[in-house]
């Protein structure tokens with residue numbers, strides 16, 4: 410087994426391959442995400458799409474939400490047909506094509522590029538993550554440390570890309586270079602998307618080069634014709650719906666489309682939980698466990714709704730309401746998105762690992778970590794109310810407001826994100842064990858959708874009201890969850 414010959418910081422060599430592949434994939438994802446809302450809201454005379462903030466927020470919300478939803482069929486396709494190894498490769502290629510399409514300076518291709526990114530990420534993200542676990546045998550103690558290392562890779566990619574893509578897309582200096590080369594500087598945005606494509610290409614090269622380190626990891630299973638039929642039928646239905654829509658007179662604006670999408674997302678989620686609660690469970694205890702999962706799901710949804718404002722509302726705030734000139738140098742708004750991964754790599758990742766280790770069994774239990782996570786993220790928005798009061802009076806605020814807010818948000822992430830999925834898995838009755846990953850992704854998906862839609866209110870409401878509403882939402886959820894703690898804890902903590 411590979412785990413007897415540690416070669417990457419004491420871990421199987423395959424981890425090196427997955428670490429760098431995912432690092433570059435996240436480079437491409439977060440680089441593109443860093444400039445997406447800014448690109449959409451920039452007037453077309455300056456190379457952007459010239460969309461209103463409501464439409465841009467809707468597109469941002471639908472795109473990021475779909476990315477998480479696509480992880481469900483992506484994981485399923487790998488499990489049933491092609492295996493994780495192959496799915497990661499195919500997904501990476503599709504992502505690279507998506508970024509290349511976005512790099513073409515033609516607006517027609519914009520939606521095609523986003524669709525490719527959704528499909529590609531759906532195939533890559535869940536499968537590369539599950540391959541990390543497969544590098545270790547059941548009893549291997551290094552698994553958690555392996556995931557922590559892998560998480561650092563994610564954040565190195567997420568740290569570097571807003572800097573690179575932001576500089577290319579928005580930087581004054583790069584625009585001067587383009588002018589010098591006789592290229593219209595308003596095309597700078599597309600160089601930024603191009604950089605994301607290069608990032609993914611580097612990830613793919615790493616993956617292909619390191620193929621031999623992943624032998625027997627994520628092999629394809631025997632395909633069942635029933636599943637294949639289901640897959641083809643779903644694809645067929647999607648194509649027919651798209652075809653009917655293109656022929657019909659109904660043409661929805663992005664905001665209207667966002668409303669329809671939101672209703673479907675909400676309806677499906679409610680129907681899913683009603684079905685889950687109404688199912689005939691053998692023992693009453695199982696129904697109680699489903700209620701606990703629902704509570705954690707709601708808490709995670711609120712958390713991600715607040716957290717995912719990072720690429721949308723908070724990026725608009727950095728662009729429009731923050732003074733970004735330090736020592737005479739103006740930096741792009743998207744750079745603020747590097748703060749979260751920066752804190753994780755150099756400060757909070759190591760600090761929290763140390764803290765949990767030091768506290769040992771005296772440390773907070775899983776639900777308490779959720780409560781602290783929610784509290785911290787609400788506090789972050791509480792801080793932003795102060796910034797919004799200044800901004801609403803028409804002044805630019807210091808970037809330090811956002812620095813403090815991101816610090817609190819990232820501390821919240823450190824509490825909730827690493828334990829969320831495993832808490833839900835511990836609660837899940839055996840019969841729905843395989844659904845927990847899906848429930849976790851659904852929370853991120855709804856959170857991302859909300860992240861975009863709230864940004865759509867940017868010009869419709871005073872900023873103070875937006876940040877106050879977000880703070881109150883976070884605080885109310887914190888209070889409700891802290892009252893439910895005893896009820897949930899019984900099943901998430903090891904029995905004494």
Ligand code: GLU
Nearest residue numbers: 435563564567713826853
């Ligand atoms: N930021 C991490 C990543 O991109 C986790 C995201 C999440 O769980 O929503 O992989």
Ligand code: ASP
Nearest residue numbers: 439563564567746749750
């Ligand atoms: N911290 C996030 C993740 O772990 C990255 C980000 O939001 O930039 O990947």
